[in-house]
Structure formats: structure tokens, C-alpha cells
Amino acid sequence: MNDKILHQLEFSKIKDWLKGQAATSLGQEKSKKILPSSDLEEVIEWQNETDEAVTILRLKGHIPLGGITDIRPAIKRASIGGVLSASELLDIANTLYGGKQLKSFIEDLEDIELPIIREYMEQLTPLNQMEQSIKGCIDDYGHVMDGASSKLRTIRSQIRSYESSIRDKLDQYTKSKSNMLSDAIVTIRNDRYVLPVKHEYRSSFGGIVHDQSSSGQTLFIEPQSVVELNNKLQEARVEEEREIERILLQLSGLVQADADILRHNVTVLQQMDFIVAKGKLSRHLKAAKPTMNQEGYINMRQARHPLIPEDEIISNDVEIGKDYTAIVITGPNTGGKTVTLKMVGLCTLMAQSGLQVPAQDGCELAVFDYVFADIGDEQSIEQSLSTFSSHMSNIVEILNDVNSNSLVLFDELGAGTDPQEGAGLAMAILDYVVEKRSRVIATTHYPELKAYGFNRKEVINASVEFDITTLKPTYRLLLGVPGRSNAFDISKRLGLEELVIDRAKSMVSDDSRSVENMIASLEQSRLQAERHFEEAEDFLEEATNIYQSLRNEYEHYLSHKEKHMDKAKVKAAKIVDRAETEAEEILKEIREMRDEANVKEHRFIDAKKKLSNQKESLETTEEKPQKKAAKNQSFMPGDEVHVLSFNQNGNIVEKINDKEYEVQLGILKMKVPVNQLEFIKRPDPLKTKPMTSVKGSHYHVKPELDLRGERYEDALQRLEKYIDEALLANYHQVSIIHGKGTGALMKAVQQFAKEHRAIKGSRSGHANEGGSGVTVLELK
Template sequence: MNEKILNQLEFYKIKEWLEGHAATSLGKELALKTFPSTELEEVKAWQEETDEAVTILRLKGHVPLGGISDIRPAIKRATIGGILTASELMSIASTLYGVKQLKTFIESLEEETLPIFKSYIEELVVLNQLERSIKNCIDDHGHIMDGASSKLRTIRNQIRTYESRVRDQLDSFTKSKSNMLSDSIVTIRNDRYVLPVKHEYRSTFGGIVHDQSSSGQTLFIEPQAVVDLNNKLQEARLEEEQEIEKILRELSSYVQADVEELRYDVDLLQKIDFIVAKGKLSRQLRAVKPKMNQDGFIHMRQARHPLISDDEVVSNDVEIGKDYTAIVITGPNTGGKTVTLKMVGLCTLMAQSGLQVPALDGCELAVFDHVFADIGDEQSIEQSLSTFSSHMSNIVQILEDVNHNSLVLFDELGAGTDPQEGAGLAMAILDFVVERKSRVIATTHYPELKAYGYNRDEVINASVEFDVQTLQPTYRLLLGVPGRSNAFDISKRLGLNDTIIDKAKSMVSEDSRSVENMIASLDQSRRQAEDRYEEADQLLQEASELYSDLKHEYEQYLKHKDKHMDKAKEKANTIVDKAEKEAEQVLQEIREMKDQAHIKEHKLIDAKKRLSDQKEQFKDQDHQPKKEVKKVQNFKPGDEVHVLSFNQNGHIVDQISDKEYEVQLGILKMKVPAKQLEFIKRPNPLKTKPMASVKGSAYHVKPELDLRGERYEDALQRLEKYLDEALLANYHQVSIIHGKGTGALMKAVQQFADEHRAVKNKRFGHPNEGGSGVTILELK
């Protein structure tokens, strides 16, 4: 590839656009050096870089590259020991700040897959100390600050003092001797404060004359009274310059120490800015990443010429390199053949330069060793011999260098000479290039080449569509259909007499008429196929939308179905658990009542009614309003309460004080403030007769036994005695509290229960009953 070919295909305009998207002079430099590569792996790597930049721009809209500048000249001067200026040092500090900003920005995209950018960011060296040293001495405007050194601060304080004293002295002259002055102001000449004195009063002031006006009537005099002060001021300013030079020399030495890291950072920043510029150009062109190959295969869908505006460009499908290696585009001038030719060539150069191409996703382009083009201004009907010679010289050079991995573009091949000779040359040249296995696209208006593609398997005819109704080209590329002359149809539309048109047709050879008829038939078949394709495509879109809607509705149904089922199951489990507890409580009361000697029948009926009412209550659970929890001031032992701080239910064991109660929560007893308690219910005491006496005394026993803290033997003795008492009390279930601890007491209780004749079954308590710290025994 040479510059002439790049200029013919207007690749330089793409580079100018690319330069405009670069944020720094570093990136602009690389943009102008952009050149297509012939190495497949290198091109693929470049395309990956561009694609990552497009991804970042899509996510964030920008990449922070502000403050970064070309500091390479300053680095070079620092390398050889030169003293850098304050502005140069500030540019270095600003660039180092830009490095930090860029590094932080890319690292914030940790969820995205950006291997190339992240590898560059990892390689960037952050020189915080150098940046801090420079910014501590130089402000944002490039001025050395007073705090750069203690000596500089002292000197500048002296300068301000001397300046103030000089101005005070001169101000006194402007007030007391204003009539001797041309203007009552203090001005500066040769870095010294002076007064504009009228020429005739020169001797009154004495001192030194530094300048005079053009007329000579005003002398700028430094009065003798301030000469010494001005001298001291000049000395202080000289010391200031020396101290500033010392500070700059020290900062330059810091830069020299980090020169390698700085040079490495600049190279990386240049690459990053260039890659981001490629990404910005892709967004501007609405371009896509092409798949690259080295097999000479080109396939682009709805490709557009990048240099034609969106409101004028026509997109086309182009394919070459598999079933055929040559495309011959025939048809009249101004139909868009040259634009199509240039579009393929320019997109190929862009892809081989790592730039994305304006087309739809899924396009594929090849990496060629050479892209040859013979394109000139062939829109004029007249062709001179010199033009033909120029084109032929170019074609001769192309034919000498062409090989199997070349893309050759011929515009109006064989034009500029006798039509029959030109057509023969065109076919011979095409044969030569096709035999070399090159990929070739040629445009021509010779009718003889319309039949060229039908006789060769490697060649396909093509044309650019022309609308006879509007007498305008549509610029659509039609592969497989050669171009028609349309001369008769156009003439008829423009009003030419039918007799003349019929006579003209009779003068055309039979072969030509057959070819035109064949092309017309192909064109009609193509239009019918396109109409059917559009109809089928519309039906497919409608079916796809319907399928998508149905799929979405079904997924929503499954999602809500599972959700509602889970919610219903959870609610049902809650209701069942509550019902079981209430039923157990009611049944327990029934069991206690049935063994009492003088129980009244109406109490049994009342207990059964409570169970039935509870069942009906849970049936209508969703429609019943939640009962408010009663709050009482004074609780009594046995009251069931809800402990707010633990969100647990328990019962009052004892009252410790007016503001504190002892509460039983499962197996735990704890002190709880009264304000943390909510009253639930108070058990109704049953009026029963005393139970049967055991050994002459009334017998009472609790439904639970607490063995925690007992020794092994004592615990078993207490347990055996307790079970006897529970059987006498006619309990069907009791709770043995043994705690968790080491597990020894738990095992002893479990083993004892297995061997006891009156124990029907055993289990650990539920979480609300104390869990594994409690064993529930069912008695026979």
C-alpha cells in the first residue's frame, strides 16, 4: 500500500477525523501516523483495543484525559541536566495528576472485562512525591509561591517593604510638587520607580534620568531621595531570581531522577488517548467491530460510505471471496458505482488500521497484503488519450505487483479508448487478475462485460439500481444482476415518439436484445423476491414479538405462581401451628376436668365449644381483624405476656418490683422491665375440688421438671419421683428441663426415659419449647 492509493480512497480524511477526536497532542500525533497493517494478529489486537474504548464510552460517555500534555521536550532537557521552567514543571505535575485520574477511572470499571485498558493502567506509574513537590512550589498559574522556601519568603517580604517605602516617598512628591510633574503618577522605567517631571524642573529633583517622552518635554527621573531604596529593591529582586533558579534546579533534579518512569507514562498515555479517539470515531460513524480473516473474504451488511452524510448515504450489502472472487458492476454513469468501489476499499483500509467500520453487526473483512486502486474522475463523457495513458500506466504497475492476497479496485476499466478495444482490454485485464486469485471489484459501462460473469465461475455480475419512474438512481447495489442501459425506457418517459423508439429497437442486434430481455427478467424476479422477502420478514417479526410476549407472560405466571404458593404455604403453616397449640390447650383442660369427681357437664360442653370456635376462627383467618393486645399496669403470676425486646411470648413467674417482673421464656427465667411487656391473656382458674390425697395430703405437681445444676444421681432420683407424681396427676405429657451443657444430663434423661415403663415416647422440645435443652415425655 502506498500513499497514492490511500489518497485515492480518501483515507487521509478519516485520519483527520481521528485527529479531531484525540484529547491531547500526543494522541493527535499517533492519529496522523495511522497506517494499515498487513499482519492479521496485529489488526485483531488493534480492533480489540478499539472495541474496549467503545465499551467504556458506552458505559461512561467519556474517558478523563484532562491535564495531560506532551512533556517529552521537558523530560529530554531534564535528562541532560537542564533547568526546567515553572510552566514546564507545572505541565509535568498536571500530567501526573491526569495519570492518577485515569487510573482511578479505569479501576472503577472493575465489573467490566477490559483486559487491554486494565493492563495499561496497571503499568502506569503514579509519582505522587514528584507531583506533590512541584505543586508545593508552583501554583496553577505557573508562578513560584512564597512558600517554596523559607529564604524566598523572607526575600519577598523585603521586596514588598522596599516597594512600599519607595512608593510612599514618590507619592509624597506627587502631592507636594504636582505642579512640576506632567502627571501625578508613579511609573516604572528600567525596573526602577520614577516620576514624570517637566523638563524645566529637572534640577529640582536631582537623581537619575531614565527616559524621556518623544517630545522631550517630560523626563522620567528617579529622585535622589529614592535611589538608595531602589538599589536595595534591585538587590532583593536579584536575590529572588537566584533563589527561584535554585528552587527550579532542585525540582528539575527530581524530574531527572524519575525520567524513565515519566517517559514510560507518556508513551502509555499516548496509546490510551489514541485508542479512545478510535472509539469516539466509531461512535460518530455508528460503526461496528469487524471479524478479521486472512482468507480474502469480505462480507458486509448494510455498509455505508463513511464520508457521506447520513441523510444522503445509501447502505449496501457486499460479499466477495468465497463463491466468487470478482465483481463486475455495470450500468450507466452517475449511478453510484464509484461510491460503492471506494466504500469497499476505504472500509478495508479502516479495518486494517484498527478502526471499526460503518455497517451492521456480523460484518467480516480481510487483511490484504496490498490494496490497489485505479480510480479517476470518469464522470465526464469525453476521455482524452493522455487520460487513457495515465490509467493504463497505473494498471500496468498494479498487474506487476498483484498477488493472491490483494484487493484490486478498477473504476471504469478500459475507458478512454475505442469501445470495442476498451471492452477487450477490460476482459483480458480481469482474466489476468482473477487467475492470480486476487479479489477484484471493477466498474464499467461497456455492455460487452454484462455477459462476462456468466461465462466464469469466479465472477459475478452486479449493478446499481435505477428507478425508471423517477429517472433517478437509487444507489442500491444489486449482486447477480447486470446493469441495464434503460435508454429506451428513459426516452419514453421523457416523451420521445413511440415510432422512433420502435425503430431504434429494430436497429439493435438480436444478441443485445436477448441480453436486455434476460436482464429485465432477472430484475423482475429480483423485485418479486424482495417483495416476498419483506412480507416474510414482517410476518417473522410479528411472530417473534408474539412469541416474546407469550414467553414473558408465561414466565410472569410461573414467577407469581411460585411466589403465591410459597406465601400460602407459609400462612397455612402458621395457622396450623397456632391451631394445634390452641387445640392442645383445650384438650389438656378437658383431660384435667374429666377425672374430677363432681365436674359439671356444661363445662365439658363449653370446652368442646371453644375448640370448635377456634377451628372456625382459623377458617376465616383472612377476614378476621387482628385483636389488639391489651396493656395492663399490674401483671400477676401466670399471666401470658409478649416480651418486646426479645419478640418472644412467655408468662409471669413473680413480681420483683413495681417496674420489674420475673418472666419465664421457654427454659429461661429473666428479669424484664414492665414497659417491655405486653399483656396477652390471663388463665381462668378452674373451680375444682382438691385432688385425691397422697399419704394424707393434697397432691399438686407442675407439668415440668427443672434438673439443671443437679448431680447425676440426684437428678435421676428426682426424675423417678417426678414421673410417679405426674402419673398420679394424670399428665399425658411433661417437660424435663436438663439444659445443653456437656450433654451428660441430657443422655441420662434420654436413657432413663427409654427404660421407664410409663414413658410412651420422647422427643426434644421445639425451638419455642426450649429446643435440645428440654426433653418432652409422653406418658401412657
């Protein structure tokens, strides 16, 4: 893509916008260099990394990049043996800390798929020792601290002592000789403490004169009594500077040793800031991730020009590249033709640069080798020969380079010359580009091009809508409908005499009138179809809401039904077990006394058999396995069947065809494929239909339950039901998988285990069982 095309489509404004989203100068630098790519795999990779940033921003609201600065110049100076300043070293430490914070933030997002960003984070090397060494010597304001070395601490202690002594001596002068001073203060000149003495009292103080006021009336004198202390203070300050220089040299050596690692860290952080900036821009534009292809197919729904505010632009649907490869847009000036043209071109450049586009989800864009554009001033009333020549020169260059993987945008094709010649040129140019199998969108005023698309299957007409009532364009793009001339209608509404309008109509050829009438008919049909479509959408939404409401009610009914039946089965089983135990004890006592009571052994056997029969009669909530119907067997109305897809029993209502039956499932009637039905039984017409029992006398329950991703209340309901089933399956131990997460689900499971009477104990899983993400329950 050459710079001229990028300029015409205003891609530089997108780059400036992106730059403003970057958090660091590193990201801003990379944002300024963004360019479209014609490599499909590279573009897909860029789109995926942008989408990962958008996902994080949507779920977390931010991505931390604080403290990161461009430390490359400092790294370069340290690499060649230079001594870095305290502020430069502090920037390096802060950048290391910022990178560490970013890496920790990404690692904590365990439940989000971020393959690209995680790969970048793996390349970040935390230099903790360097960071701590710098932070241990330099404070947050870029000053070397006293604790940087024991020698520096001693020197600064001496400096404070000297300063205190000097001030004490000079304060005595300000009190005893204040009348000789211009101001009773201690000040500094040439890094030495002095007094502001009136000129006439110079001899009263002695010492050294360091400066005087502009009027010459005040002399800044260092009294002789503090000269020696000032000398010692200066010596201590020199020692301080030497020690600071030594400390900075030592820290610079650490930077020099790990210069390569630091450079790579900066490169990774720059890329991350750039990716985050792309994500922020997407959120700002309310953009969507496009699916990219290399077949020249563009399909955008409710697309907007990214540089025009959302409340000022009308979104449009644009599709090209499958049924047709060219769109010819006709319509009045200021109607939005050029905006639509630029929108398609700019969105294509954005997508090929890894940026998301302002359109609905599910949009699709192509990766082109070239994007060509010839866009002039569509509002110009007069165009000179030089302007026409300029446009034609540009078009000649385009035609020389165009290929089958190009997107070509022509604005006011053929304008600026004789209308008939211009129309002929426009059609010839379009034919040439279409034959090259390029994708082309062109705008024009020429009425001859309104019929152009009807004669060529690769071309479709389009127009921008114009409201005759308000005499204003609506800016809506209408695919398949050429623009009609509104001159007569507008003139009539503006008050032009009917006689004049009728005479003008009589001067228009029959062919032109036929075309205009056809376009008017198409427009009327379109408006009527849009009304019908809106009504159908309303009906569909209402029907969907009713269906969803009924489905939710039915699922709620089924979930509660199973829950109550499961509880009843557990309770019944416990009653039977308790009765059997008590009966065994009674029989044992009777057997011990049988000699005295003269009771026969077979009587005991009969009694035990009778008890077993009673147990079977109590277990009426379970059913025996039913035989499945043969594969090709047909069903009759009333047959009881099991619907595999819903795991529910129902009854056949009627046969729809050889492949489907209508089945009554509770309160709902549903069409079910025959391969999803299992025969259970056919009702006996001579007998009363028995109640449907719960399936299975043996519970096929897994020894583990996975609750990850469940809501709190739903998880506890599932857990309670699962424990009942596990008890019926005679499990002594089960595993509950709840994951680590925030720990809320793990606490809920452990609290449930403490309160449930059938759970003997609980423990966290061993390393080979899933660790703290699993709780193992011991059942009674």
C-alpha cells in the same frame, strides 16, 4: 499499502478526522501515523481496544484525559541536567495528575470487561511525591509561590516592604508637585520606580533620568530620595531570582531521577488518547466492530462511505469472497459505482488500522496483504491516449504484485480506447486476477461484460439502480443483476419521436436485445421479491410481538402463582406447628391428671396419631415424588408431565413425531422434545382428575441467593420467595449475595431483614464469606 493507494482511497482524510478526535497533542501525533496492518492478530488486538473505548463511551459518555500534555522535551532537558521552567514543571505535575485520574476512572469500572485498557493502566506509575512537590511550589498559573521555601517568603516580604516605601515617597511628589509632572502617576522604567517630570522642571527633582518621551517634553526621573530604596529593591529581586532558580533546579532533579518512568507514562497516555480517539470516531460514524478474517471474505450490511454525510449517501450490502471472488458493476455515470468501489477499499483500510466501519453490527472484513486500486475520473467524457497509457501502466504494476490475499479495485476497467479492444482487455485482466484467486471489484461501461459473470462461477454481476420515472440514479447496489441500458427509455421520456426510437431499436442486434430483455426481467423479479420480503418482515414482526406479549403474560402468571402458593405453604406450616405445640401442652396436662381421670395410655397415643393425620391433611399443597417413565416410553394425550426446560408441569396434547410432543402449559401450547419430558401420572378415566399439587415435600434450596445484576423490585420479590423456601427447608442461616456496587441493593436487603418477622438478625459477611458484598441472615 503504498502511499498512492492510501491517497486514491482518501485514507488521509480519515487520519485527519481521527486526529480531530484526540484530546491531546500526544494523541494527535499518533493519529497522524496510523497505518493499516496485514497481521491478523495485531488487527484483532487493535479492534478489541477500539471496542473497549466505544463500550466506555457508550456507558459513561466520556473518558477523562484533561491536563495531559506532551512533556517529553522537558523530560529530555531534565535528563541531561537542564533546569526546567515553572510552567514546564507544572505541565509535568498536571500530566501526572491526569494519568492518576484516568487510572482511577478505569479502576472504578468494575463491571465492564476491559482487559486491554486495564493492562495499560497497570503500566501507569503514579509519582505522587513528585506531583505534590511541584504543586507545593508552583501555583496553577505557573508562578513559584512564596511558600516554596522560607527564604523565598522572607525575600518577597522585603520586596513588598521596599516597594511600599518607594511608592509612599513618590506619592508625596505626585501630591505636592503635581503641576511639575506631565501626569500625576508613578511609573516604572528599567525596573525602577520613576516620575514623569516636565522638561523645564528637571532641576527641581534631582536624581537620575532613566528615559524621556518621544517629544522630549517629559523626562522619567528617579528622585534622589528613592535611589537607595530602589537599589535595595533591585538587590532583593536578584536574591529572589537566585532562590527561584535553586527551587526549580531541585524540582528538575526530581524529574531527572524518574525520567524513565515519566517517559513510559507518557507513552501509555499517548496510546490511551489514541484509543479513545478511535472510539470517538466510531461513535461519530455510528460504526460497528468488524469480525476480521484472513480468508478474503467481506460481508457488510447497510455499509456507507465514511466521508459522505449519512443523509446524503445510500447504504448498500456488499459480499464477496465465498461463493464468488469477483464483482463486476455496470450502470450509468453518476450512479454510484465508484463510490461503492471506494467505500469497500476505504472500509478495508480502516478495519486493518483498528478502526470500526460504518455498517450494521455483525459485519465481517478480511485482512489483506495488499489493497490495489486503479481509480480515475469516472465522470470524464474524453480520455486521451496518455490517460489510457497511465491507467495501463498502473494495471501492469498491479498484475505484477497481485496474489491470493489481495483486494483489487478497478474503476472503468479498459476505458479510454477502442470499445471492442477495451472490452477484450477488461475481460482478460479480470480473468488473470481471478485466476490468482484475488478478490476483485471492477466497474465498467462495456455491455460485453454484462454477460461476463454468467459464464464464470467465481464472478457475479452487479449494477447501480436507475429510476426511469425520475431519470435519476438511486445509488442502490444490486448484486446479481447486471446494469441495463436505459437510453431508449430515457429518450422516450424526454420526448424523442417514437419513429426514431423504433429505428434505433431495429439497429440493435438480436443478442443485445435478448440480454436487455433478460436484465429487465431480472430487475422486475427482484422488485417483486423485495416487496414480498418486506411484507413477510411485517408479518414476522407482528407475530413476534404477539408471541412475546403472550409469553410475558404467562411468565407473570407463573411468578405470581408460585409466590402465592409459597406464602400459603409457609402460613400452613406455621399453623400446623402452632397447633402441634398447643396439643402437646394439652396432652402433657392430661397425662399428669390421668390417674385421677382413669385414662389409658393408648388413648393418648391414638390422640397424637390423629393429630399427625390432621397435619398431613393440611399439607395438601405438596406432592409425593412421581416415578419417571422409562427412557423410551411414549406418552398419551392427557398424561401429566414435567417439562425440564421450563421447570413446569403440563399435559400432553398430541404426539407430533417420535422426537416431539405438543404440551399444554397453562394458556400456551408448545412443542417440546421428548428428552425434556418426565412422566408424572396418567389420569384415571373413572375418577375425577385431582388438582395438581406443588412439587416436592422437601425443599432443595441452596443456602445462598445471588441477587447481583437484578433490578430493585425483582430482587426484593426473589428475596421474599427465597426466605419462605429457606424457612421450609429448616435453615437457620442463609447468605444473600448482592455485591458492592452503589450499595442500594445491600441497603434494600438489610431493610428487608429488619421488617421480616421470620428473620432474627443480619450481619455483613466475614472476609472468607464475601465481605461487604454479602449479608448473612439469621432465621428463627
